[in-house]
Amino acid sequence: MTHYTIPANTRIGHVHLKVSDLDQSIHFYCHLLGFEIIQRMGSQAAFISAGGYHHHIGLNTWQSKGQPPAPSHHPGLFxxxxxxxxxxxxxxxxxxxxxxxxxxxxxxxxxxxxxxxxxxxxxxxxxxxxxxxxxxxxxxxxxxxxxxxxxxxxxxxxxxxxx
Structure with a gap:
């Protein structure tokens, strides 16, 4: 396999998080940290951003509604x-x-x-x-x-x- 270098101006565009309670997460990310809701899909998902970008963070309860946090010492997002x-x-x-x-x-x-x-x-x-x-x-x-x-x-x- 030949060596490949990712382009220097590449960015990470957004993160999408599984959450247990959408309203609680919206309160944290929007009301405390100041992100804006760009689109909300009922009680299942929301897309939020800074400055009107389509979304920096996606929040969803599709697989995680009401579930406890993932164990801290297991693989996953740090x-x-x-x-x-x-x-x-x-x-x-x-x-x-x-x-x-x-x-x-x-x-x-x-x-x-x-x-x-x-x-x-x-x-x-x-x-x-x-x-x-x-x-x-x-x-x-x-x-x-x-x-x-x-x-x-x-x-x-x-x-x-x-x-």
Missing amino acids: HTAILYPTRKDLATIFRRLLDEGYPFTGYADHGVSEALYLNDPDGNGVELYWDKPKEQWPVNSQGEIAMYTRPLNTQSLLQELDD
Whole structure:
């Protein structure tokens, strides 16, 4: 088989999640995180987005209505990562979730990005993050990106809102 490299401008267009309660998931993704409903299919499915795209996230109960979350140590989706345009945008959603008392599972500085971690109502992992400018990304002596996981300075993040 010949070597193939995916085109550089390829993106992941959307994620489609099986959920147990559509209204509960819509509350989390739309009312807390701010996505907009693009299309709702009764009590079975909804397609939501940021900025009017056809959908970034699909939610459905077709196979999962009323079911418990998948076991955390089984194969499956680890998390959905939602990329915010700026550090201030990440600080804004952080403040919003803090004010709502929504629980976080972690916070991290990865060198290339800063991230907030939480679970949706079905236990699906969600990463909210922003990418640092590429010129700030850490590299090793071979010029490869050298990501890491260090504690995120959440107070510094919240100070973005003071400007």
